[in-house]
Amino acid sequence: MTRTFVIGVGLTTFDKPGKKPGDYPDWVREAGTAALRDAGVAYEQVGQAYAGYVYGDSTAGQRAVYELGLTGIPVVNVNNNCATGSTALYLARQAVAYGIVDCALAVGFERMQSGSLKPMYTDRTNPLQRHIDRMSEIHPPEPSPFSPQLFGNAGRAHMERYGSKPEHFAWIAWKNHKHSVNNPYAQFQTEYTLEEITASRMIHEPLTKLQCSPTSDGAGAVVIASEAFVDRAGCQDRAVEITGQAMATDLVSSFDATADPMRIVGYDMTKQAAAQALRQAGHRPEDIDVCELHDCFSTNELITYEALGFADEGNGHELVERRATTYGGDGPVVNPSGGLIAKGHPLGATGLAQCAELTWQLRGDAGPRQVDGAHVALQHNLGLNGAAVVTVYERVA
Template structure:
């Protein structure tokens, strides 16, 4: 495999569904034009494009990318639930790493409806049916949206098994909302007290509203290129290397007789993907300076600390107790962007927004969010059904 680099990133501000001016092609034009400008390349130099979205008709990717030009290049439409954006990134990186293209564009976008996620098609097999059925054998189903129910039950299992408490999950939401204040692209840019988060409406115990990621509209994009492209374009000054990447889908442990809800929502997928990405990159979790982690719900951040190796199994909440994952802590700064909880979660765009944040961090261009001395970064993006994508980035010295 050849070395691969991110040389340009861009995104729109994430906003509440129905409030963002324009439509998804406008948002992709804005985000991708920013990424191309950041890369210093024209759309004519792009050889392949991967367009990720969850809600939309079958060739919405072409319609969105045509805003940049109609050049006849392959445009691949990508849908992998909440891991869609990072899946587009994964495919673009594969094409470049294996010499199929020297310059590929990954874009992600979403135009969502307000309210919690729900099944779009009720006349066919539910892709999450096995997961929901297995969860129901552990915790009887309740009349609540499936997302907070699944991740709330994962939090309940963590508390029962390892002794974490609702306050640990509250702190995660407090931290991420606090980080978002300095992110102009974030849907929410308001700091809350722990009491305000605790007193917001309970969605599914232990999760309150301010511990849940919102539905969002927006787009993000990244330009992925080969080493020879970087050499020809003389753009080492803005290149960030992807040194490791892995996608893992559900394992047998997701459905086994001894499973728990943490595994059902992807903890084992995330652990395996992280281990593979670390091996390819030649680093360990102790080397990570900054991380964008899929905190769709605050419980998942604590669980994923363990999956990514930042804490031993069952001890993720101990990172919370010593404030290890924020500025000044002794662990990686996690979700300096505000994470999904505060930045927003337009499903197809989320993974590429994470890529953008980490690219800025490693370049030293993150402004007031900057993690001092950031050299290695980790991205974790998760989709139920399921897929976990973990990507390691390194600053080019």
């Protein structure tokens, strides 16, 4: 394998569905052009493209990427639920790492409907049916939407087993909304008080509305290149190396008789992917300076602290109690972008927005949300049924 680098990133703003001017090809043109400009390369130098989206017709990826150029390169459409963007990144990085191309492009986009996620096809098996069935054996179904039910029940399990409290989850949402104030790409840029977080409408205990990620429209793009390409292009000063990356899917523990709500929503596949990525990178969890983590719900951020190794299982709320995961804390700064809760969650773009944020952080280009001394970064992107993609990045210079 050759060394691989992020050399260009680009985003659109993330917006409430129906509020963003234009359509998904326009958004990919904006984000992709920004990423290519950031890399200092022309689209004609890209050897393959991977286009991620969840909601759309089968060749929407080609239609979007054609806004950047018509060079005949392979364009692969990618759908891996909420981990779609990072899966496109994973495939682009593999193409470069194994010498198939010297330069690859990952784009992700989404045009979503307002409201909670719902199954799109009701005449066939729901892909999440095994998760829903196993969760129903533990918790009788409630009227709330299925996603907050799944992740809310994981939070309940943590409270029952380890003593965390609703206030711990509310603090995570408070932190992420506070971080988002300094992110011009974020859907929400409002700082809320803890009281406002906890007083917002209850969706599924312990999750209130301000602890849930919104549906969003937007796009992101990342240019990946080999070491030889970086040397030829002379962009070493902008390059951020991917030193570890791994994807895991559901394990037996997600569904068997020992499965608890935390395992059902991906705890073990996150743990496996993190261990593999960190091992590749030659790092331990305590080496991470900054992290973009899949906080689709505040409960998932807390249990993912443990799955990533930032805390032992059962101790994630202790990081909250000492405010370890924000600026000035003794842990990695988690979700300086505002995370999914505040930045927004256009499914196909989310993983690429995480990559963009960490690239800016490691370059020292994050402005008022810059994490001092950021040298090693970790990205976690989760999609139920099922993928967890964990990527470790390092500053080159």
